[in-house]
Amino acid sequence: MKISGSYTVNAERQAVWDRLLDPDSLASCLPGVEKLEKTGENEYDMAMNVGVGMIRGTYDGKVRVNNINEPTDYQMYVEGSGRPGFVKGTGNIELEDKGDGTTEITYEGDVEVGGPVGSVAQRMLGSVSKRMVDQFFSCVEDSIKKGS
Amino acid sequence: MKHEITVTVNGTKHTSEVDSRMLLVHYIRDVLNLTGTHVGCDTSQCGACTILLNGQAVKCCTMLAAQADGAEITTIEGLAQNGDLHPIQEGFWEEHGLQCGFCTPGMIMASYDLLKRIPNPDEQQIRHNLEGNLCRCTGYQNIVKSVQFASKKMSGAAGDD
Amino acid sequence: MAVTKMFGASVKRREDARMMTGRAHYTDDVRRNHTLHMGVVRSPHAHARITSVDTSAAASMPGVVAVFSGADLVDDIAPVPCAWLIPDSDLKVPEYRAIAVDKARFVGDAVAVVIAEDRYQAEDAADAVNVSYEPLDVVTNQEEAVKDGAPQLYDDVPNNLAFQWKLNGGDFDAAQNSAEVKISQRFVNQRLIPNAMEARGVLADFNPGSGSLEVWLTSQNPHIHRLLLSAVTGIPETDIRVDSTDVGGGFGSKIPLYGGEMVACAIAKKLGRPIKWMESRRENYVTTSHGRDHIDYVDLAATNDGVVTGLRVEAYANHGAYLSTAAPGVPTWLFGTMLSGPYKIPNISCTVNGVLTNTTTTDAYRGAGRPEATYLIERMMDLLAQELGMDPVEIRRKNFIQPDEFPYTVATTLQYDSGNYDGALDKALQMVGYEDLRKKQEQLRSEGRYLGIGFSTYVEVCGLAPSAAAGAMGFQGGLWESATVRVHPSGKATVFTGASPHGQGEETTFAQLISHETGIPFHDIEVVHSDTDRIPFGWGTYGSRSTAVGGSALVYAARNVVEKAKRFAAHMLESSPEDIEFNDGVFSVKGSPERSKTIQDVALAAHLAWDLPEGEKPGLEENYFFDPTNFTFPFGTHICVVEIDAETGAVDVQKYVAVDDLGNVINPMIVDGQVHGGIAQGLAQALYEYAAYDDGGQLLTGSMMDYCVPKFEHIPHMDVDRTVTTTPVNPMGLKGAGETGTIASTPAVVNAIIDALSPLGVKHIDMPLTSQRVWKVIEERKGS
CATH class of the missing domain: 3.30.365.10 (Aldehyde oxidase/xanthine dehydrogenase, molybdopterin binding domain)
Known part of the structure; x- marks a missing residue:
């Protein structure tokens, strides 16, 4: 399943970039993250509790960040599996400096899901993933504002 | 976590300790051993588990047993009184409203609720109001006739329900 | 035979008394003391190597008695059997383990089971089994699967082709060469999910003292299941009792022997305690055999005045990841032999490719092979009528086998017992008011409205079967x-x-x-x-x-x-x-x-x-x-009348008339009920149902929320009636009623929709004809 979208953050590009690639803010802003541990350069183990439709459960998996071109773009790879099934996805994230103190984040990716979450909840996945992405970026924006 | 619940099922009071997550349908089937209430799906589509909870048709696979504390429940086993079939049961029998019989208890309980709200439904109303109950055998036609039979019979017997 | 007050009477059903009071005993209602419950760990991948199964965490969870991987049970249970070994087809039966050992081949393939004191604990522990997979490339479509370079499910089944089966009568090529009219069409007969309201399940109680195994089973054929359970567990047939007295619908899906039932029996013996397993609906959707899933390439040869001279079919049947119990017989013998329908077609050629893919197995589903055959022949008759500008009724009459020609042997080898096809057609035409309807259609067309009248003048083969015929077809049993x-x-x-x-x-x-x-x-x-x-x-x-x-x-x-x-x-x-x-x-x-x-x-x-x-x-x-001397051949005419809303593509079924000839009838009320239910299922295939997979082999219609089991408002009122042509095959002169509705109705509905849209030049739309698909075709046509 393809997902794409954009989100404008009211902050300078470098600040956004720093947050997006900071494991602590990832952990605090990715919805449902229960654990995020660094296992290597730009590689993390993650546990995430997510519900799609009626299928809720914990996914254990990995996050990897590749092709980093600071501060304009990077690639993110996520995979997780658990009782609800598995999720695998690759996404490209681009940051554009709008010149007015805001940054437009554009993302596009391909997500593959399987097992119960694939069979029972897949038609809800589009809206759920969009909502989660929006939650994530808005959380990042808040954390920049707070300067924490 | 355990909860103590008291429910009245088909006129008999039961007090039990149940797990937080126990579904009401499992309580009815596995604790009270009233196996006429069936499980046909896991997404609340099929209606095979329909019971009357405080007089209203409820799919009891969507409720926790703990939520039923204090409730009056009627299951299919409690519908016939003193050995006499309820007119809805009679209707299903007369009009061949069942084949494999698996959806039937839920279908009858949903019909009970329907006839309470709309005592003389037309075909369209029956079809619309029973949309939440699935049957794979009958093509629904004879279920419609069964409910019509019951409706006629029940409105003949004034004051019934 | 004489009709007495009992033979031919609509006697109320005696089984109803227990069913409508909640006193029936379906498998899940049976209680045994000390029963353990089984939970199954299933592959979320459609095709993956299983690199490890770690059961240690699950084994230590509350209430868990045992955990088994596929490897743990290899010595306890033989592979899931395939019992229809069609001859002369280069059939390859791949090994089908009840619990996969080194590879999972469809989403839902079992990889481990957990046995616990209650079902909740079993499900919890199943969550805790840690399986590592190495995902492999996936193929779900049968036409893709046979291409070179497609992912291979098995090393020893090249191009995933489990068999290629041929049936030839007459000389199709000659008929094609001399044909005045040729019609070709590709049909998709989509995959369906049977949806018996009771899912599958088992309660297996082994008594270590006596060595006997009692099994309550959701079965359409308990003796076959006893025989097969004996074969796979090694428990003597004499020590197994199977009881399937109350079963909540089958529609073919409870014919096969499945892995879950086998495993429960084997573990009951191992642990000496009763084991219960009831699949959830979600499991039912991915593990209980699906139906249909054909792609058919059809060529028809005819004369200018509408006489059909030849028919050729090249079929691709999707069998899923393994060959289920009766699977190979369904798209072959039960399909190919029925390709003549009620018509005299002297030259018929049929090739069926049985293909393995990374999907749930397919097997018999109400009608099993015969709906697929009836659909394509009845659609081809309409396409021919459309091509020649003839009335679909006339084209059918012109090709019918006549009443005085029975017993009649068709090119596909069957000998039809008896029939009066015009008789049923006449009655149905009268019931529906055909002439007036055509006038109304013309009137509405002039107003820009789309009314359609669709026919299905079907015949089917039932009353299975002379045992010698079963043997000749490779069925591993008598009938x-x-x-x-x-x-x-x-x-x-x-x-x-x-x-x-x-x-x-x-x-x-x-x-x-x-x-x-x-x-x-x-x-x-x-x-x-x-x-x-x-x-x-x-x-x-x-x-x-x-x-x-x-x-x-x-x-x-x-x-x-x-x-x-x-x-x-x-x-x-x-x-x-x-x-x-x-x-x-x-x-x-x-x-x-x-x-x-x-x-x-x-x-x-x-x-x-x-x-x-x-x-x-x-x-x-x-x-x-x-042991019957022949099959029986019920027949009839179904007519469907629809109006299409051109703005939305919605199909409104305005009238449905069925005239079936089932020979004599013992209980008309029950037979009408069988016909109603059959029509509903066939009509639902035409309009609503479709098991959809994504490219990764995930079943997208994996619940009753997503798969359209028809509801009350989806099914129209049906007018059913009968003609009576008795059969000499049995002493009652009756033919059988369980599948006619499903076999007959699908093409009647599709033909009606195509008839409605024929002013737009529409010739075919593949099923299901949802409003979206119909709307799309209307828009395309209007644009062109």
Whole structure:
């Protein structure tokens, strides 16, 4: 399943970039993250509790960040599996400096899901993933504002 | 976590300790051993588990047993009184409203609720109001006739329900 | 045969009493002390190597008694059997492990099972089994799977082709070369999910003391299941009892033997405690065999005046990841042999490619092969009519086998028993008001509205089957049926049938039949079925065979009971059997009706045996094993009238008329019910149902939220009626009723929609004809 979208953050590009690639803010802003541990350069183990439709459960998996071109773009790879099934996805994230103190984040990716979450909840996945992405970026924006 | 619940099922009071997550349908089937209430799906589509909870048709696979504390429940086993079939049961029998019989208890309980709200439904109303109950055998036609039979019979017997 | 007050009466069903009061005992309702519950860990990948199965965390969870991976049980259970080994087709039956050992081949393939004290604990522990997978490339579509370079499911099944089966009658190529009209069309007969309202399940109770295994099973054929369970577990057939008395619908999906049931039995033996497993609906959707899933390339040759001279079919049947129990026979024998329909088509050529893909297995689903054949032939007849500008009724009449031509052998080898195809068609035309409808259609068309009239003049093969035919087709069983009629000293009777009804009402029909034959009152006759400890043997209920074959066995057993009773009555009346008349349960001396004995009198005397006739044995009980000499061929005409909303593509079924000829009918009420339900399922295939997979092999329609099981408002009112053309194949002259509706209705609905849209030049839309698909075609056509 393809997902794409954009989100404008009211902050300078470098600040956004720093947050997006900071494991602590990832952990605090990715919805449902229960654990995020660094296992290597730009590689993390993650546990995430997510519900799609009626299928809720914990996914254990990995996050990897590749092709980093600071501060304009990077690639993110996520995979997780658990009782609800598995999720695998690759996404490209681009940051554009709008010149007015805001940054437009554009993302596009391909997500593959399987097992119960694939069979029972897949038609809800589009809206759920969009909502989660929006939650994530808005959380990042808040954390920049707070300067924490 | 355990909860103590008291429910009245088909006129008999039961007090039990149940797990937080126990579904009401499992309580009815596995604790009270009233196996006429069936499980046909896991997404609340099929209606095979329909019971009357405080007089209203409820799919009891969507409720926790703990939520039923204090409730009056009627299951299919409690519908016939003193050995006499309820007119809805009679209707299903007369009009061949069942084949494999698996959806039937839920279908009858949903019909009970329907006839309470709309005592003389037309075909369209029956079809619309029973949309939440699935049957794979009958093509629904004879279920419609069964409910019509019951409706006629029940409105003949004034004051019934 | 004479129609008495019992044969031909709409007697209310006796099974209803327990079902509508909640007192039936479906498998999940059966209780045994100390029962353990099984949870199954299933692959979320459609194709993956299983690199490790770690059960340690699960094993230590509360209530967990045992955890087994596939490897743990390899020595305890043989692979899931395939029992229809079609000959001359280069059939390859890949190994199908009840729990996958090194590779998972579809989403839902079992990889481990957990046994716990209750179901909640079993499910929790199943969550905790840690399986590592190495995902492999996936193929779900049968046409893709046979291409070079496609992902391979097995090393020893090249190009995923499990078999290639051919059937040829006449010379299609010659017919094609000399054809004045040629029509070609590709049809998709989409994959369906059977959706019996009761999912599958088992309660297996092994007694280590006696070595016996009692099994309550959701089964359409408990004796076949007993035999197969014995074969895969090694427990002798004599030590296994299978009971399937109350089953919540089957539609073919409870014919096969599945892994879950096998595993529960094997573990019950291992642990010495009862094991219960009831699949959830979600599991049912991915593990209980699906139906249909054909892609058919069809060529038809005809003359300019509409006489069909030849038909060729190249079919690709998607069998899923393994070959289920009866799978190879469904798209071959049950499909190819029916390709002539009710028409005289001298040249027929059929090739079926049986393909393995990373999807749930497919097997028999109501109609099994015959709906696929009927759909394509009935669609081709309409395409031919459209091409020639002929009325679809005329084109059918022109090609019908005529009543005086029976028995008629079609090019596909079957010999049709009897028929009057015009008779059923005439009656249906009258019921629907055909001429007025065509006028109305013309009127509405001039107003820009789309009314369509669709026909299906079907014939089907039922009453499966002469055992010799079963053998020739490679079915690993016979298809005869057994019956026992036991008259007790009190004059009441218990009858035992090898048929295994699960909604068809034979507890009632068979009591009517025995009452008709013996004169014993209906209420004094008990019908026992589906318990292998009580029934001599049975091949079960499918293929519209229960009454045609099982009923025949009962009739002959009953007649032998009456013959024996007649000899006893003659003895009691000091007369000779030739001088005894038998009427409605009373034996009397010809010419002196006052000298009489009832069958109840005789039953008592036969049991007391104080004064036996010369050479007679005590008791009044007969067994009969009936093997039919031929199949039966019900037929009829279904007409569907639709109006399409051109703005939305929504299909409004305005009228549905069915005239079926099933021969004689024992209980018209029950038969009408069978027809209603059949039509609903066939119509739902035409309009709503579709099991959809994504490219990764995930079932997208994996729940009742996503897969359209029709609801009340999806199914129209149906007007059903009958004509009666008896069959010589069995003593009742009846043909079978379980599948006709499903076989007939699908093409009638699709033909109606295409007829409605024909002013737009629409020739075909693949099923299901959802409003979205119809709307899209209308928009394309309007644009062009």
